[in-house]
Amino acid sequence: MSGRAGVESTTVSRTLADVPTDRTTSLGEACERPPGRLEGELREPQQLDPETAARRRRALARIRQYGDPILRSRATPVARFDNELRRQAQEMIELMRDALGIGLAAPQAGLSQRLLVYQIDEESEARVLVNPELVWHSEELEVAEEGCLSLPGVLLEVERPLAIRVVAQQLDGAAIELEASGLEARVIQHELDHLDGILILDRVPRDQRRAALRALREALERPAAGADVVLSSPAAASDSSSPRDQSSPVTASD
Ligand SMILES: [Zn+2]
Numbered sequence: 001m002s003g004r005a006g007v008e009s010t011t012v013s014r015t016l017a018d019v020p021t022d023r024t025t026s027l028g029e030a031c032e033r034p035p036g037r038l039e040g041e042l043r044e045p046q047q048l049d050p051e052t053a054a055r056r057r058r059a060l061a062r063i064r065q066y067g068d069p070i071l072r073s074r075a076t077p078v079a080r081f082d083n084e085l086r087r088q089a090q091e092m093i094e095l096m097r098d099a100l101g102i103g104l105a106a107p108q109a110g111l112s113q114r115l116l117v118y119q120i121d122e123e124s125e126a127r128v129l130v131n132p133e134l135v136w137h138s139e140e141l142e143v144a145e146e147g148c149l150s151l152p153g154v155l156l157e158v159e160r161p162l163a164i165r166v167v168a169q170q171l172d173g174a175a176i177e178l179e180a181s182g183l184e185a186r187v188i189q190h191e192l193d194h195l196d197g198i199l200i201l202d203r204v205p206r207d208q209r210r211a212a213l214r215a216l217r218e219a220l221e222r223p224a225a226g227a228d229v230v231l232s233s234p235a236a237a238s239d240s241s242s243p244r245d246q247s248s249p250v251t252a253s254d
Contacts, residue, residue: 105194153219
């Protein structure tokens with residue numbers, strides 16, 4: 001497992017360097033463990049100070065949750081590279097950071113646009129990909145745990161290609177090509193799925209999906225769901241150390 005040193009891309013992509021990084025929590029020392037969780041990943045959940053926890057709750061309340069039809073829709077390509085797009089990207093970055101996520105796709109923020117942001121750790125910069133397309137992926141697959149900011153209480157072992165190549169545009173419309181592996185590749189694939197209305201529920205075998213849906217229902221029924229649920233209940237704890245024999249996306253119902 002390559003760990004979180006998510007591989008430098010070969011290209012330079014513009015990032016919003018001016019976004020303040022006021023995050024004080026750390027990614028944690030759990031480096032032994034593959035940091036495979038995606039957006040729902042928390043950086044040291046136990047150590048959230050009240051202010052951070054409150055900020056996270058507010059952020060989660062602004063993120064579309066399971067059941068919202070936008071999460072099942074295919075997002076529209078971005079056509080205008082203007083200030084509004086830049087503003088949206090910046091807002092998404094702030095939302096992702098406040099929610100203590102490491103990636104966010106525009107539909108989760110209520111925008112049906114092919115736009116995603118991610119930041120796999122505190123040391124790296126936030127990146128923005130507009131109209132991203134997967135153009136290559138490795139044959140080699142890897143299973144790792146993923147969470148999702150739109151699926152409170154759900155953690156699933158998801159199998160994905162280890163390395164990918166993506167073409168996309170920057171906020172000014174310039175074309176870029178990006179290679180990634182490990183966690184970075186995983187986050188990008190997770191967010192690319194969101195742009196096509198695919199959730200991690202669709203990427204796991206049926207029995208795990210059922211367990212996840214149960215956990216999800218419980219989480220959503222709880223008042224003030226979201227904030228603490230992802231923190232404290234690694235639901236549907238699947239012990240899949242065994243290799244997956246399927247990976248076909250299924251259009252899950254609810
Ligand atoms: Zn997600």
